[in-house]
Amino acid sequence: MIGLKNKVTIHHVAQKAGVSKSTVSQFLNGRYDYMGEETKKRIAQVIKELNYQPNEIARSLKRKTTSTIGVIVANILHSFSTQVIRSIENFFHEHGISTIICNADDKPEKELHYIQTLLSKQVDGLIVIPMVENAKRYNQLIKKKYPIVFLDRMIEQVPTESILLDNERAAELAINHLIESGYRNISILSPPVKAGITPRIERVNGYKKALEAHTIPVRQELIRHADFAKMQETLEQLFSIETPPDAIFAGNDLTLIEILTYLKRNNLKIGKDVGIVTIDEVDYAPFFKPSLTTLKQPTFDMGRKAAEILLAKIRNEPMKGEKIIRYQAELIVRSSSTPKNYKSNTIV
C-alpha cells in the first residue's frame, strides 16, 4: 500500500560502489575475509551516503530466521505480566532480537489466534503464559521442535520448559506468617481456579498444607474464588459467615485491589480487623497505610530465565536439567499483618 519510495536496495549500493550485489552482501555480513581494503571503504562510504538500510524482511525470507520472538501473556493487566515482559524484552534487546507482545485477555481463542499470527510472521520462538485449552496446538509445535517456553503456568500434557513460582511454598510462607502473627481464620481469595491455571491451584494447596501443619482445620467457606466482577459480592458473603476471616491471603494484585476496596468501604481496619498478605509486590505496598505485607515474586529473574532458555532452544543448544524450574517468593513483612492484639497502636 505504502512503502517508502526511493527505497534504496543493495542493488543501488552495488552500482554506486561499482561492485556486485554479492560483494555488498558479504560486506554487510562481515564476511570480508579477502575483500580489498579499498572496496570495503568504498562500500561503507556509499552505504552512508545513500543512508542504506538492509531490508530485514528480505533477509529473513532467505535466512529463515526473523530475529524476532513472540510473547503471549494471559492477561496483561497483572503486574506480573508487565514486569516479566520488561525483563524479557530487555534480555532479547541485548541480543539484537525484537519482541512482539500479545495479550490473550484470558481468552483461549485469542491466544490461539496469536499463536497463528506469530508463527505466520515466522517468529523464532515463543514465550507464553499458556492456557490448557490450546494444549493440542502446543504439542504439535513442540513435536516439530519449535522453540517454546512456558511461564507462570505449566500444562501437564505439554512437556516443555516451564518457569514457575514455587507457589505451594509461597502460600505456605504467607499462611505460616499469618498464623504466627496470631491469625486463625485465614481466608484465601483469588480469581477462578479453572483447570490448568497452575499458580492458583498450587497456592490453595500450600494454604491447606500450612493450616494442616498447624492443625488448624481447613474450612471450605474460607477458600474463595471469583471473577473480578463478582469479587465484591464474594467478599460480602465471606464476611457474613458465622466466623468471618480475621486475615486474607490475596491471590494476586488485582484481587488485592478488590479486597482493599471492600475493606475501605466497610471501614474495616487493615492489620487490626483483618490481616492482609498478598502475592505480587505492588508499587504502593511500602507507603500504603498500613504498609502491605507481600510475597515478592522474582519476576525479573523468571522473565530472564525464560528468555535465556528460549534463546538456547532457538540456537539449538541441548537442554540440560529439569523442564520445570521453580523460583522462590520472598516474604516482605510489613504492617498489614502485624501480630494480632499487638499492644502498641503505632501501625505504620
Place this chain on the structure above:
Amino acid sequence: MIGLKNKVTIHHVAQKAGVSKSTVSQFLNGRYDYMGEETKKRIAQVIKELNYQPNEIARSLKRKTTSTIGVIVANILHSFSTQVIRSIENFFHEHGISTIICNADDKPEKELHYIQTLLSKQVDGLIVIPMVENAKRYNQLIKKKYPIVFLDRMIEQVPTESILLDNERAAELAINHLIESGYRNISILSPPVKAGITPRIERVNGYKKALEAHTIPVRQELIRHADFAKMQETLEQLFSIETPPDAIFAGNDLTLIEILTYLKRNNLKIGKDVGIVTIDEVDYAPFFKPSLTTLKQPTFDMGRKAAEILLAKIRNEPMKGEKIIRYQAELIVRSSSTPKNYKSNTIV
C-alpha cells in the same frame, strides 16, 4: 538457524490440490471471482489437511506491507505508557495489524536504534512518544511520507500529527481546585524539564497561569524538578524553605510515589498537612487513605486516536483537521485535597 522442518508452502498445497501456485494464492487472497466451486473446495480441504499457513514474511516482501506497526515509548514505567499501549494494541488487533512495543528508556540513542530496527523490519508506521534529540531523523521520515504520529509530546520542528493532553488546562484545573480548597503555598514537582518534553513545560505554565489568575505570587522555590534518584532530597529541600508548601501537584505517577513515600516517612498527613493532586489516575487512588485527588488522562481515547490517525496515514487517506490534537483531563476530586481547615476529621 532453526525454521520448522516440514515447512509446508504454497507449492505443496498446489501440488496436492492439483492446481497451480497462483490459483492457491488467489484463493488465499479471496480473489475467487471466477474460481470453480470445485477447485475452491479442494484447495480449502488440502490447506486444512496440510495445516498450511501462509508465510507472512514472503508475503510482506512482495506486498511491501507487513501489517505490523511499531510503538516506541519514552519510558514504559509510566502508567500512561502502559495504558496507551494497551489501547493502541487493541485497536490494531481489531484491524489485523500486529504491534511491536519498544521502550526507549528515556535514552535518545536507544530511541534512534529502535527507529532503525523497526524500519528495517519494514513496519508500516510508527507511534512514538518522541524525544527532540531525534528530530532530524523524524523529519527525514516525514519528508518521505512515512507514517508517524506522536503521542504525549510534540516536537516543534517536526510537523506531524501529535496527540496531546491539554496540559496547561489540566494543571490549571488542579491548581484552581487546590486554591479553592484553601491552599496557598502550592508546589509543583516533576521530573526534569528538558527541552522538548511538552507536558512538563506546559504543566508548569498552567500552574503559573492559575496562580496569577488568583493573584497569588509565583514562587520559584515551589517549582521543582528532579530525577527520581534525587526526588527525596529535593522534597527535603522543598519542605525546609521558609514557607513550605501546604499542597503539592505531582507531575506524574512516579513522582506521586516519591511524594507519598516522603510524606509517610516524615509523618506528614495528606490532606491535612499537605494537599495532594496528581496527574495520572493510579489504581490505588480510590482506596488509598486518604483517597487521592487525581487528574485522569483519557489514555484510552488518546491511544485510540493515535492509532486511528496512523492507520489513516498508512492507508494514505488525506489528513484533515489540525495536526495537534488536544484532550482534556478530568479532575477526580477525592480526599487528598480536602478543603483546608475542614472541620470534620472524617477524612475518607
Place this chain on the structure above:
DNA sequence: CTGTTAGCGCCTTCAG
C-alpha cells in the same frame, strides 16, 4: 476459470 512468468531484496554456493 487457471497456469505462466517474472520478480520482491537478499544470501549463498561456485566459478573465475
Place this chain on the structure above:
DNA sequence: CTGAAGGCGCTAACAG
C-alpha cells in the same frame, strides 16, 4: 578477492 546464478515463498499481471 569478486561476480553470476539461483532461489527463499508469495503475488500479480497477463495469457490462454
